Amino acid sequence: MIKLALVTDKPNLHIDYDMPPLLEACKQLSINADVCFWDDPSIDWAAYTAVLIRSPWDCIENLDEFFAWCDKVHALTCLLNVPSVARWGLNKLYLKDIAARGVPIIPSVFLAPDDAPEGYLVDFLDANIDSHEFVVKPTIGSYSRGVKRFVRGGSEAALAHIRALQKRGSHVIIQPYITTIDTYGETDLTFFDNTFSHSIRKGAMLMADGTVNVPTPEFRQPREADAEEQAVALSALVASAEVLGLELPLLYGRVDVIRDYDGRPMIMEMEICEPSLNLPFRGDSAMNLIKGVLMRIDRHLVDL
Numbered sequence: 001m002i003k004l005a006l007v008t009d010k011p012n013l014h015i016d017y018d019m020p021p022l023l024e025a026c027k028q029l030s031i032n033a034d035v036c037f038w039d040d041p042s043i044d045w046a047a048y049t050a051v052l053i054r055s056p057w058d059c060i061e062n063l064d065e066f067f068a069w070c071d072k073v074h075a076l077t078c079l080l081n082v083p084s085v086a087r088w089g090l091n092k093l094y095l096k097d098i099a100a101r102g103v104p105i106i107p108s109v110f111l112a113p114d115d116a117p118e119g120y121l122v123d124f125l126d127a128n129i130d131s132h133e134f135v136v137k138p139t140i141g142s143y144s145r146g147v148k149r150f151v152r153g154g155s156e157a158a159l160a161h162i163r164a165l166q167k168r169g170s171h172v173i174i175q176p177y178i179t180t181i182d183t184y185g186e187t188d189l190t191f192f193d194n195t196f197s198h199s200i201r202k203g204a205m206l207m208a209d210g211t212v213n214v215p216t217p218e219f220r221q222p223r224e225a226d227a228e229e230q231a232v233a234l235s236a237l238v239a240s241a242e243v244l245g246l247e248l249p250l251l252y253g254r255v256d257v258i259r260d261y262d263g264r265p266m267i268m269e270m271e272i273c274e275p276s277l278n279l280p281f282r283g284d285s286a287m288n289l290i291k292g293v294l295m296r297i298d299r300h301l302v303d304l
Contacts, residue, residue, distance in 0.1 A: 002297065005036040005048045008055040016055040018279040021286035029290060038069055050078040050297050053086070053274050060142045063090070078300040080251050080293060081273060084244050089272040092139040093171060094240065101239040104232060104266040106258070110139070111172040117162040121155060124174045130261075131176035136161050138170040146170070149177055180259045186268060187257045189225050189233040190277045190285065192292050194249040196234070198282035199225035202256075222281055229257050232265045240272060248299075251292050252277060 004026060008016055019035065026033035036043055038056040045051055051073050059066035070083040081089075088094055099105045109124045111117055128134065136158055137147040146165060150158040158174075165172050181204045189199040201223035225233070233255035241249055254275040256268045279285045 002031045002049045002294070003047065004031050004033045004293065005043075005045065005051040006033055007036050007038050007051060007053050009039065009058045010037050012055055012057045016276070018054065018277050018286070021279045022054070022290065025286040025290045028287070029294075031290065038066065045073045046076040048077055050080060050293060050300070052080050052293055055276070056274055057142060059274065060090070060140065060145075063140070078297055080296060082246075085246075085250065086273045088244060089240070089270070090140060091171075092137075092173060092269060094243070094270065095173070095267070097243045098236050098239040098267070098270075101242065103236045103239050104264065106175045106178060106266055106268055109174040111162065111166070111174070113166045113169050113171065115166070117159055117166070117172070121159060121162070121174065125152060125155070128176045133177035133179075134158070135173075135175045135177050136165070137173050137175070138165050139173055140170065178258055178260065180261065184259055185223075187223055187225050187229050187265075188220075188278065189230065189255045189257065190275075190279075190282075191234065191237055191250075191253050191255070192285075192288050193251065194234060194237055196225070196230050197285050197288060198278065199223055199229075200278050200281055220278065220281075225257070229265045232267065233257055236267050236270050237272075240270070248296070251296065252289055254278070 006019065006022055008019065013019065013035065023033055023035070038059065039062070056066065067083065067087060070079060070086050073079045074083050093110065095105045095108055096110055107128060109120050111120050124134070131152070133149050133151050135147060135149055141147065148161055162172050185201045185203045187199050188202055190197045201221045202219060236255050237250055237253050240253070250272055252272070252275065254271040254277055256270070257265045258268050260266055277285070277289070279289070
């Protein structure tokens with residue numbers, strides 16, 4: 001019997017709304033599935049046929065340990081997704097890589113920790129003269145931690161925030177605040193093996209006063225992504241596999257898309273390591289993901 005570890009963490013398991021349908025899909029396929037905490041030292045990862053990264057969301061605060069765990073498990077069994085996906089996909093510098101391959105993203109300026117921010121901010125504001133507000137964020141983070149909105153007249157406050165992020169070793173992104181997210185929202189598209197599964201609508205998370213809306217189930221609504229949104233999202237996943245040199249498409253991925261002021265879709269961000277996949281919004285989505293896992297298990301066993 002196949003033994004599958006569904007990896008999460010203790011603080012966030014209760015908000016992983018994908019876990020129940022995944023466990024049910026495994027049960028229907030007679031797969032022995034265990035919910036496992038990635039940082040539990042008592043687990044024998046080699047005892048599992050495969051280990052599926054699902055919701056270890058506290059890894060952002062423990063990246064070195066998490067990447068070491070990925071390498072360890074990858075050496076012992078079939079880890080999905082592989083360590084290179086985790087390392088690249090958890091740092092929003094990936095936006096620069098996919099943009100270089102023609103994928104439309106929110107206009108972005110990237111600063112390294114040792115870059116003097118003044119010139120970058122001036123150039124950004126000059127290049128985005130129609131944007132009343134802009135966003136400063138670290139390239140590594142979750143739940144909008146360290147993300148702030150500023151008005152054009154707030155350059156000094158923005159520079160102070162950039163310097164604070166840089167001081168702790170963060171790369172930084174500056175982006176215009178695209179106000180279409182306040183009306184149209186964002187479209188979050190889920191794919192398995194480059195095949196579109198389903199999508200949802202989320203409203204704006206980052207409020208002008210600095211508060212952040214938590215994307216609880218009540219904050220999400222069904223939305224059918226149109227063909228243009230699907231094409232842009234797929235282009236991001238294809239570009240990602242090219243950057244990473246993967247032989248197969250990404251097992252799973254969620255791509256978050258917003259519209260520019262001309263209505264064209266562009267990538268806001270992409271989750272390919274430990275995304276919430278919004279599985280409850282499509283009845284067969286968990287089953288389709290597990291079938292993708294089984295295909296990779298077969299391939300892994302052949303390669304042994």
